Structures are given as structure tokens and as C-alpha cells.
Amino acid sequence: MNRQADVIIVGSGLAALQLAHHLHSTSHVIILTKTKIRQSNSYIAQGGIAAVIDKGDSIHSHVEDTLNAGRHHHFIEEVERLADEGAAAVKELIAGGLHIDRDADGQPSLGLEGAHSAKRIIHSGGDATGRHTVEHLLATLPENVEIIEGEMAYDCLLSEDRSLCIGVKTKSKEGVISYCWAPHVVIATGGAGAVYPATSNQPTMTGDGVAIAFRAGAEIADMEFVQFHPTLLFANGAAQGLISEAVRGAGAKLIDGSGSLLMEGVHPLKDLAPRHIAAYEIYKARTKGKEVFLDIRGMEHFEKQFPTITALCKRNGVSISDGLLPVAPGSHFLMGGISVDSNGCTTIPGLYAVGEAAHSGVHGANRLASNSLLEGIVYGRRLAAFINRRLPASQLPARVFYYDSQLPAESAGGFSKEELRNRTMKAAGIIRTPENLQSHVRYLEALGVREWIESGLDELEQEAIEKIYMSINSYLISRAALLRTESRGAHIRTDFMAEEVHWRGKRVIQTKDRINIRGGQHERNPIRIHA
Template identity: 45%
Template sequence: MTNDDVLIIGSGVAALQLAVKLTNDLNVRIITKEKIRTANSYLAQGGIAAALGVNDHPSKHIVDTLEAGRFHNNQEVVQEVITAAPDLIMHIAQQGEIFDKKRNGELFLGMEGAHSEKRIVHGGGDATGKNVMEHLISELGQKRNITIEENVFAYELLLNAKQNRCIGVKSKTSTEAIQSFYGKHVIIATGGCGQLYTYTSNAKTVSGDGIAMAYLAGADIVDMEFNQFHPTLLYINGETKGLISEAVRGEGATLVTDDGTQIMEGVHPLKDLGPRHVVSQRIYEFLKNGKQIYLDISNIDDFEKRFPSITSICEGNGIQIAGGKIPVAPGSHFLMGGIKTDLMGRSSIDGLYAIGEASCTGLHGANRLASNSLLEGLFQGERLSKWINETCKVPQELEQNKYFIHPNQERVLNLPDVQQIKDLMMERVGIVRNKENLKKQLAWLNQYKAESIHLDTCSPDDITKVFMLIIANLITDAALKRTESRGGHFRSDFPKEDDHQWLRKTIIHNYKQGMEKCNEHIETALAT
């Protein structure tokens, strides 16, 4: 058993930014499911958006963010984060050779989809996430107050006896031994849930663990229907092999059929750089009709130098860059929803915070604007660190009267294969959705009663399945309830936005409230 001032679950850019910004007199512990470098942030090819250009301004970046998010965004959050972006990025740029620069020493600014100006800062061409993460990891190495626990799978939040404060987390080690960690401030930074789908750009560890834990503990979960599918993953023999960054289209690549027909002509004013949900849906239409789509990169000079990581991925899978065409398909990329928090990262449970993709501040709305995610993680990590640094100056007692949420303790597991979960989510709750498939998926998910399983008795693999089923249920339920199409959520039976009924209306899930309502119905039935 350990007691820390700050307990961070996850090891992406938001988690590490928070850790390095906390003062040295705080005991900080980072728990990560695998290695510290196996995070989505480390894989991020795209860059970080900030209005740094001569002709750019945060007001333009704000407009682009709201437009991409289909005005489901929290406008105050958008304004605060986007306005802070230039100073935040310039400060990091001064720390070393992290970002790419022109010969005159100015930052190189690229273009990505749905941006009105060149404002994307890159590192190592298409290795921005790796560059930023390595910088933060080197900063961590200079701090003696931080302990990193690798290969530790956090699976259940611990609440005090009054059920109103999070005080720690239970985890399993590589030997499946149960270990409890306690902290005055517990932060979930576990990322999204991309591995719920057959095709995804996400790291293999990203399956919604943190969001599922928060949900079971009673935290508010919102906007789970808004899942972004990246238009261009390398697609070979029915499988996706890695991300082909949007920056490739920003440099002039176009989406074409086998005969060279450009598929985005006349579809959106920005053509191949249209919002991701528009481009993904367009590619999906062609694939559904048996037509392969390619990225035509023949007009990009020095592709191998500009995109070394992508070149390596392609050639490692038998695609020769010299051929000028990369076969692509859309796949799960980013979750706009998650644990409902304020901009500080505070959830609806005292002592429990969420930052990065696991959180939902309202910045992204219904669809994330390209390269706003690393920005959000860096911003949130720094903002929360300032608040905790001040808060921890006041002595706090750490209660250890634990409260475990086990509504039922079923020990006989009846769980589907992970691949079956992924395939059915892709088929029924993927890029294009409708009432029939969503209801079919809910019925299939509900038969497993995942929320009632006692996790202490499960292996880490089975816990992952349980969490995937819970998150899949939250996504499917929200997608069924939102009877419109907006951003990353597209309903073929409700293909248009419905501002009258749905603009900025959020679907909230809360497990405790759901259990209380269920108990009320049971008591009423018994009384009658």
C-alpha cells in the first residue's frame, strides 16, 4: 500500500506534462498499463495547432475549432485553450530542438484539414508526439519526487466510506497480484477507446479503461457518441497497418480511386482537407461498394524526407512510396467524449480528475479539429499542476475507509472475444449508424451484464473485455439517443443536424444514478 500526494493513471502527454510541472515537494506516482512509451501520444504523427503565423490569429483558430466541432463545443473552453496556444508552444520550443524550423530559425508551420491557415507545428517531420514525449521523459528523469510504475493495470477506483471522494485505485501487477495505491489527488489520463473498433490508429493499450473506471465509480460521462474516424489509415488486405497523417493531404496529396478520379471534388469546399467526418464518410461509401481508395502522393517532393515515419510504415508493409499511391481506409482515431470535467480537469467526484483524451471539457465539440489534441493535453497538464501545487499547500487528511462498488459479484464469466467486440462495433456503431443496428448492438451487449462483474476475480485480459463492453454500451446508447447527425456521429436515418432539438444538448451517463433509478423501480414494483 502506498500513499502519494498525486496519483496519475496513464503516461501520455497530458500525464507527463502534469508530472513535470508539479513542485518537487510533492510525492507523485505514475501508473501505466505497459511501458511509459506505449501511449497514443508517442505515436502521434500530426502536430500541434497554434496561431503563430503572420496572417493568423487565435480568433481564426477558434472559428475553425467551432466549425469542426459543429458548434457542440464549450465556447469558453475553446477561447481559453486556443488563446493560450501560441505562448504555450513557444515556451516548449525554447526548451530545445523539439519542433521543426525553417533555415531562418522560425518554426515551420504546416496545413491540416479544416484549418484556414498554416498553423501546425511539427517535430521530426511526422514524429511530433515522440519528440514532445521524449522531451517530457527527459524532464521526468531530473525529478526525484516521481515514481513510475510500469506494467501495472489500474482497474478500480477507491472511494471513501461516504462515497463522495476518490482516494486511490486498485491495480493488478504482471503476476495478477492486487495492489492498492492511495493519493490525495487521483488523475485519470488513460486516453480514449480506439481499440473498440476493428480499424484504429490507436495504441493497443487504449481500450477505455479510465473512462470505464470513472463510470463505475459514479462520475459523469458525456458525449460518448462522438467518435472521430481518421480518414487515412494504411489499408492492406482488409487490415489497417498504421496512420497516414493528415499532414500528407496538407502537403497536397489527394484521395483517388484506382483510375485516378478525385473523390472529394464537389463534396466539400475544402475538398481533401475537409473535416474528418466528411472525408471518412466519403471513403467509406466507396469501400462499401468494393472500390479501393488511395492517397495520391505523386506531387509531394521529397516525401521520404518530409514523412520518414510514414515512409517506414509503408515500406515495412510492402508499399513502395515511389509508386505514388498509398491504399487507405478510415479507422477509429479519437474520442471527443469521456469523463465530464471542467478545464482544470475536475470531475463530478471530489479528488478525481481527468485530463487528455479520457476527459471531456467541451473543447472538441462533436468533432476534433486536427492537431488540437496534443495542445489540449499540454494545456490541461499545466493548468492542473498549478491548481494542485496551490491546493497541496493546505494540509489534507487522507481517508482510507474504502468503498467498493460491487452491485453483484458474479464470478462465472461469460465474455465474448475481443475481436468480436471490435468487429460488431465497427459494423453497427462505426462510421455510419442507424436505429436498427444500434438496437441490435445494445441487445447483444446487455446480455453480458458487464457492470455486475466483480473485477478482483478477473484476469487483466478479462478486465479489458469488461471495460470494452461497458464503453461499447455507453457509445451505443448515446448514439441511439442522439437522433441527428453531428460531427463524428452520423445516423443514416437522421442524416442532418437538428439544431432545434440537439444543438449543445449533451447525453450524460452516470452509473450510480442509473443504479438508484433501477432500485427505485424494483422497490415500486415490490410495493404494488
């Protein structure tokens, strides 16, 4: 099947929908999702949107909090633009009809989350901000936007010399291949949380967008920085879902099985310390055989304030009335991803990335709480403005690149997703050792990951393609983690436990042909290919 559009958006989360909203109404926009439109990380996001809308707050403070949480490993001008444009973009959403939680006097009810120095977290429906925001955007989606569900985008369509992206190939669960042509292709697939055994992400978050772009030849940056959320509900022997940081912002405390305060003396912000610090403390306690709990016994009206978390606990047999919620860390957010410039352009003309799949430089080594939805809102709107200036586009090239060889249908049959997740966690989880990283890289190369990167996937079913994409993401994460010989933010090496000054601002860059280190402490975003 062949389809033609002006803009193709791969993914259906907040960044994708915000982008679609702001594209010209005269353009034909296709949103592709391999599952359902409401099955995104954005939809299940419990946290809110960080934005400076209170007179007592400041853009400068938001920027400083972002830099401190991310250990000053950012493109600073991008952080400044995020905070500044974010305030205006959120106000635009509210003016457009997004209902937010308000105090009795009608003012926005602003919450506090980890590493924030002020109450600036906007919520909608308590702990269901993602769902309410996505539903708002879906309800107001323009008629020029076509949504196609149940088709997995698995490769870029490239010009014969691979210099230009001109579309994507998709595959249905039944194995039907479709060609979707467009002069503007946007990756908005989210992160790669499902590469790990315990995650707050949807189980479908297998890093598809990063793998697609990487295979096409795009530059990938900082994949070693994987954020582990400190508090996933741990019940029935496994992580069951996220307990939002807003719970700690509202007064909950982390304690161990003996009742001792876990974060006392660890960080000045205690339970609201940056996520990598809290996750590390919980990890250390659990490796010593101690249980860790969120103590909510001092909180009033918990069930009303956090209905989604209450329902999660009840489904898993955890009593809210007892006031002790068992928790463990789990993979949450990918700070690295596809290198983009300020507009969302990748290093391949015609290919763009936005949201968690992109590395825009705003999150550094550890994302500040509730900056993720903000990023989607800001960069979705900004990329739309960039693409709008280039519509309509000229005719696409007639000659297309084809792989010399196709992987056979039985490729990736020698391992299970569960095995890969466990191996990835051991090698590139919360704590990394050089021995485990080296062993895992060798394991993936022995499986055939280098061949998978360079071969066609047309003969594979969706499940096999997902396994290959998970392997590619695991490979990118592990190689980058091996190269970065320091501990910074979410990247913790047992043999290099300190932050190193000479590593500050340096990025681990990977393409199909090479892996290298680029930049320095005062580097500005170097990608300016479409300016």
C-alpha cells in the first residue's frame, strides 16, 4: 500500500499531538502508531507540567533547577528557551480549553516535585495530567490530521544516496507492508523504557524511533543517560506501575523496613532530591535486603488527590489505609536520543525528532521532574512553525535506497525479550561496571547486532523487529556507558564514582560508522543543518 502526505508523524504522545495541532490546516498530516492512539507514555503520565506561571516564580529559577538536576550537562540556551517558551505554551493550552486543577480561590493549584525550588507543577485531574492533556488535544485535533493505528513504522525511506528522508515503511501485525511518503517525517515515538525489566513506561516503548533513525544514518547522542524513577510500586514480586514524585512533593517520606528515614542526611532536599540520588539510595537499601516504603501516613485526602495511584494500589492488593506503599526504582526516561537542533531537525534532511526520542540538550544527565511534558509542548509547537515555513515542499526524488540484503524471518530468534531486559539491567542499570558493560556489548555483537543495523527487515514480523530494536538500543546505551568514564546524573560507574570536570558538557555521539566524544563545558548545540 502507498500513502502520500505532507507530514508524517511516527508516534502519538503529547509531542506528536501538539505538533499536529500547530501544522498548517491545509497540509495533509498522518499520525502513525503501532498500537492505539491512547497507548502512549504521555497518556499514563501522572506528573504534571513544569511551567513558570506564578508571579513569585521566575524563568531564571526554573533554568537553574533544570541545570542542577541534570548536573550542568545541557545546551544552556535550549534550557533557557524551554523555560521561557514553556510558560507561554502552557498558558496557550489553558486558554484553549485545557482544564487544570485550581485552588478554592480559582488560582492554579501548583505542586512541588523533586529538585524544584518553587511550586510550579500544573496538574489536570490530580495524577492524570497526561491523560487529560492528551484527551484535550485529541478532542480539538484539526480535520487535516489522519490517525492510523496498528501499524509499526520500522524503517525510513531514503533517497538513493541516503542523503534525504522521504518517508517511512510500516508493517501491520498481519505482516502487510505499507509505504508512506512525505517530505517531512517526524520521529515522536518516546523512549526505550521497555529495554529494562522494571519500567514506568508502556510495554511497547522499545526504542523504535531511535533505532529507525540510527539505522538510517542519523546521529545519536548521550544514550548512557537513562533515568530510573525512584518510586515504582513494588508488589507481588515485581514493579507494577509508577507512584508519581508529586506524592513526595505532597509530604510522603521514603523509609526502610525499620522505619528509618532513607533520605535523611543524604541530600539537602531529602525526599525531594534529584531522581538519580533518590533512586540510588533505594537501590542500595534493597541490595542490602531492606524493603523501602513511601510513608503516606501523615497525608490527608490521599485517595482524592491521587486517584490513579490509589487505583493502582488497590489492583495490586496494597492497602492505602495502612499508609506504607512498597517501592523500587525502574527505568523511566531517556535523556539521550536522536540529535536535533533547536527546531527538531536531525542530521538527515527531511527527518525530524521531537519529545523523548530526541536529544535536544534540555535534560542534561538527569531530567528535572515534569519537564518532559513541557518539552513535548514546546518543541511540538516550535517544530510545527519550522515545517510550516517549508510547506508545500518540492517533489520527492524518484529513486529510493534499498538494502543489499534482507534478514531472514528467523532472525532474533535466539533470545527472548525477558533475557535481553535482564542482561541490559545487569550491564547498564542503575549501577554500571566496566566488566558487565564489556561483556554485554560482546554478547550483543555475537548475537548479530552489527548485521541487524545494516540489513533490511522486510521479512520479519513486528515481534522480531521489536527485539532487534531493543537490542540496538541496549547496544547504544552500553557502548556509551562504557565510554563515559565518570559518574554524572543517572550514569553511575563503580570504577569512576565522581563527576569529572573534563567530562562536563562532553557528549558521546554514535552513528553507524563511529562512536566518538564531542564538545565541552560551554558547547552550544552544534546541529544547524537546516538553518
